[in-house]
Amino acid sequence: MTNFALMQELALRNNNKIVLLVMDGLGGLPMTPDGLTELEAAHTPNMDRLARQGTCGLSVPIAPGVTPGSGPAHLSLFGYDPIKYDIGRGVLEALGIGFDLGPEDLAARGNFCTVDQNGLITDRRAGRIPTETCVRLCEKLQDATGDALPGYQVFVRPVKEHRFALVLRGPGLGGQLTETDPLAVGKAPLPVRDESGTPEGARTAELVNRWIEAAREALKDEYPANSLNLRGLAKDPGLPNFTQIFNLRAGAIAIYPMYRGVAKLVGMTVLETGNTHQSEIDTLKQHWNDFDFFFVHIKYTDSRGEDGNFEAKVRVIEEVDSLIPQIEALKPYVLIVTGDHSTPAKLRSHSWHPVPTLLWSPDAMPDRCQVFGERECASLGGLGIFHATSLIPMALGHAGRLQRYGA
């Protein structure tokens, strides 16, 4: 794992810029035993050229065999041990809907559920109510509970289907809070308890339980969503600052709120951008002189993978490839093209497979990879199979931004 103290000791400033282009869920699988993966099937003349000139490999986001969520996968790409630095689910849920979470806010992931007349859970997801119902219920909860906790602001925001985000804002929130979901039907929701043993934690647990009571009262006639559970109650984890560790002024460009949110959590500057990949590249050009490092996030490779739409994922990759010359024209000293995890269309979900990665720099050791693809990276890549947390240190090395270690 990245040695932050070592990076802080060695990292220096120069004018060599680094671009980290992340195609979410890039890695794939063949749909048939003899087939190609999405990346192998895509026509990617620009990435293939970078692969020939640069060095390639496969990155392991978390640990062998472990399928990452988007939060930890990005933390890992940013150099943070994703096991050590745990972002609470509540925080990720709030970031995912673009909520502007403050450092003292407490966030929770909420799930509407169904309970019987004895208060025992009969469906932990309330029959996966339509998202429109979720929106209406959140508005109802906002009205009914927004003023339930004097001295605190309450925000109830819809996410999708039975999921919503709850944020409490006010003084002295904290502690280590347990979840209410008993993770089984036939049981009653649990009260929130504090495990930190601090006065702050005890008080926060009491506040949250008061909110839950008011919220359940407001929901009691809303079958099937006549109750709720809270999970992952947490604050901004206060991660070490990316710029302080790596001595890189960092700009983040992403269409989706979640990725802007994770970038913000590590202290990157989140840049305003539009809704298309081209608008992201335009944002990169516009801010080129303001930062040393750019994180550019492409969402739709993952989306099409989750849809199980192999051909559509191929087309997203091809579109991104066509944008590469615009990035090259800016003359980055290091250009990395990778994903945060694999999302094979065959599996319609995130997967544990290592992620194809290429690192281009004039000082990279050219390996024997002739094209950019999973099997080329695996068989011929000069980077081998490496943990994703090594990527930023390797980028710094290639950019000449690390002093020599020792005499």
Place this chain on the structure above:
Amino acid sequence: MTNFALMQELALRNNNKIVLLVMDGLGGLPMTPDGLTELEAAHTPNMDRLARQGTCGLSVPIAPGVTPGSGPAHLSLFGYDPIKYDIGRGVLEALGIGFDLGPEDLAARGNFCTVDQNGLITDRRAGRIPTETCVRLCEKLQDATGDALPGYQVFVRPVKEHRFALVLRGPGLGGQLTETDPLAVGKAPLPVRDESGTPEGARTAELVNRWIEAAREALKDEYPANSLNLRGLAKDPGLPNFTQIFNLRAGAIAIYPMYRGVAKLVGMTVLETGNTHQSEIDTLKQHWNDFDFFFVHIKYTDSRGEDGNFEAKVRVIEEVDSLIPQIEALKPYVLIVTGDHSTPAKLRSHSWHPVPTLLWSPDAMPDRCQVFGERECASLGGLGIFHATSLIPMALGHAGRLQRYGA
């Protein structure tokens, strides 16, 4: 990182000998995008044969992206975590000039500098005075300050240009001492302070400051070298003993003092040798029956890389290749050929690139490498990409010198 306790538990004695042949700065880069590296361009029939029979890979000396100095790079090759075991710069400077450093000696790296009439630094390197001037000034300092600290011996030795080594010898030296160099012009040199909080440290800081005062007085008319700074004040770090960890009686053969010094720090026996590669091989033959393990160091691959002389580095590699049959004739059970780091002629300096490595043994798994070169190691090497600290344990395994772990 190497588990020293495990090695101590498992390592046994037998008659199988191990040779670690280190070509300093071996790794390289192509000078042009389609070119070969120094090692790939060199005609190395002997190493190529060993590569075909043995197993190859790329070693990471410190961490991904990190360019090593020679001291930590060699510690890593010897199996020591180079981050955990930190050799002070003063100690390396003293070792580098062949000073016979005792276990209680305090060593510092000295830099002559220029100060103005207010004592503020105007040039931290005193205009990089010629080495002859450095020699004369060190003699002057030796005369003027050799008896400045009653009860202590003082050694002032020239290194190169503005650099010299200072060694204090006597009872009770120690502590954690700060450097005097403010690392900027326009500032006055700092006094040495102790950060250990021990009486020993406080006393040592006082002694060093007294020496500095006497030395600056002696230099005051020596423009541009009219003052000095001290850096990296440290003692022999007292590293765990190589023989005790790995159960290997170890002999070190190196032309340059620095590498003899690092070998001595880990407890190897330093063997007298001449100034040519052939003389090093002669020393190996002469002592063949006296040791289980030999470290043989080749300096000039690194030197020619630092010169930026691709062709000359190729010729050094070819010369070393021609010596290989003499080593094979001694019948080592394990022969490793590697470098401590890369020094591409293209970059004229040490670099972060992983280092080509071959391990030959009758019990090695032959991989598909047909020649010894960076890309062959990267694409076809059976050792993959590994941390350099794994090399000695792998050598022990191939030599049959590690017992089975567990039943």
